Amino acid sequence: MKLYYSPGACSLSPHIVLRESGLAFEPVLASTKTHKLQDGTDYYGINPKGYVPLLELDGGERLSEGPVIVQYIADQVPDKKLAPPAGTMARYRLQEWLNFITSELHKGFSPLFNPAVPEDARPVFRKKLVERFTWVDGQLAGKAYLMGDEFSVADAYLFTVASWAPHVGVDITGLANLSAFSARMFARPAVQAAMKAEGLLK
Known part of the structure; x- marks a missing residue:
């Protein structure tokens, strides 16, 4: 997985949750000012909304919106109890x-x-x-x-x-x-x- 983040932005929330989860992921810096990655890639081409966070799954699917991303992460590791079970x-x-x-x-x-x-x-x-x-x-x-x-x-x-x-x-x-x-x-x-x-x- 890849987490696109900007330092101290709301993407810090899923970043913390990923570290709590123990799941393997790669943090990718995406500037909220230039909307470019460190290699010059246009971030709008990855997330048309232009903001962080964005979670890219191993299969290539992308999830945006922090409250959704943190629940997705929690549901991958139910034994960690980062979120109560769905439906409760x-x-x-x-x-x-x-x-x-x-x-x-x-x-x-x-x-x-x-x-x-x-x-x-x-x-x-x-x-x-x-x-x-x-x-x-x-x-x-x-x-x-x-x-x-x-x-x-x-x-x-x-x-x-x-x-x-x-x-x-x-x-x-x-x-x-x-x-x-x-x-x-x-x-x-x-x-x-x-x-x-x-x-x-x-």
């Missing part, structure tokens, strides 16, 4: 989290990463994100991870998007449960391995 209420709860993170948190950052958005509009987006993260903080009360005591693929996604907050002036430092969660995630060997591979850790 717990799996729908996982999908509930993945959908919330993608629509309410991930996309909430988009205007803050866009240089064309006027400075006077940014506080509105920051405030909404803080409200959403505050709700997540409450959901983490008394739990190690989003789904309880065990890591799931949703945790990799939450960790990834929460890590963007300091870069765009979203102050979530006062959210104790979320801060403890992020520290717990950062301590996981798979997280450190993925971040080192992306050049995010020395």
Whole structure:
């Protein structure tokens, strides 16, 4: 398998999950600025959407969209329990989290990463994100991870998007449960391995 990624982007989530899974894969750097691979290949020819992540399977099929990719990876290694079994209420709860993170948190950052958005509009987006993260903080009360005591693929996604907050002036430092969660995630060997591979850790 190949994972097309850009350092620190949302592709860090499936990158972490792949390292948790133990599956063999090749990380391929795809610049979100130039939309080219390191050898000059046009990334649009691989993924017409132009963004990461993209997972290329050994048979040549390609999967896009992070929440789908992480569930696919989890289903290849059911013994690792990275996601509850398909068809169970717990799996729908996982999908509930993945959908919330993608629509309410991930996309909430988009205007803050866009240089064309006027400075006077940014506080509105920051405030909404803080409200959403505050709700997540409450959901983490008394739990190690989003789904309880065990890591799931949703945790990799939450960790990834929460890590963007300091870069765009979203102050979530006062959210104790979320801060403890992020520290717990950062301590996981798979997280450190993925971040080192992306050049995010020395």
